Amino acid sequence: MPFDAIDENTTLPKSVTAETVLDVKHWTDRLFSFSITRPGSFRFRSGEFIMIGLMVDGKPLLRAYSVASPSWDEKLDFYSIKVEDGPLTSRLQHIKPGDKILLGKKPTGTLVVDALLPGKRLYMLSTGTGIAPFASLIRDPEVYEKFDQVILTHTCREVAELEYGKQLVKDVMDDPLIGEMAQEKLVHYTSATREDYPVKGRITELVESGKLFEDLGVPKFDPEIDRIMICGSTDMLKSCKQMSLDHGFHEGSNAAPSQFVIEKAFAD
Known part of the structure; x- marks a missing residue:
């Protein structure tokens, strides 16, 4: 067209x-x-x-x-x-x-560290092109200065769709500015939903089954120390928001920082 x-x-x-x-x-x-x-x-x-x-x-x-x-x-x-x-x-x-x-000329959004209260572990939950804002955040030194561990999850339907994130994380680990911090604190966790893959399933399923935490060797969600950012499809946002609420997290914003934030802007 x-x-x-x-x-x-x-x-x-x-x-x-x-x-x-x-x-x-x-x-x-x-x-x-x-x-x-x-x-x-x-x-x-x-x-x-x-x-x-x-x-x-x-x-x-x-x-x-x-x-x-x-x-x-x-x-x-x-x-x-x-x-x-x-x-x-x-x-x-x-x-x-x-x-x-x-x-x-006017950028905006809630997937910023300013919209979260201080914490120890930051989860970035993404599906599809929802990894884009996290591609920005995992290359920002401020993220590593504010959190002890940064866990980026990326779920796609097909295995090939995970490649952007894999290349992104590889480049971050090799980056002269933040590579050392990323190697110490950044974890990349990928899953597919429609093809065979070492980890298969939606992120909500992996959280509820406990597999995510078992695979990463970390405790289950704790609103006192964990912070969550969510970006993906409309359905994914809805289910992950409810999951966060069910685990006792409160939604934050630029005006009132709290324990989790979601993004509501999409391409068509």
């Missing part, structure tokens, strides 16, 4: 800037990641999301996307699904380096 080229003659809304695509990688036939230039004035907290999009038929078409790069990075990374009839992703999947896309 076509989208409009953006050049110096394009009239843009004041709420966006036009940024250049730096690179694109297609991980599967359903998943891709890309990087764009970052305006010098653009500030955000690791874990936040922003509106991005394209010009279509002379009008901006925007959706909320978590920034997958940390707040200190010079470029902005994103991780996206491809939806055949999705208004934006059906077009966005065809971008190439050098193309221009739209970037909003």
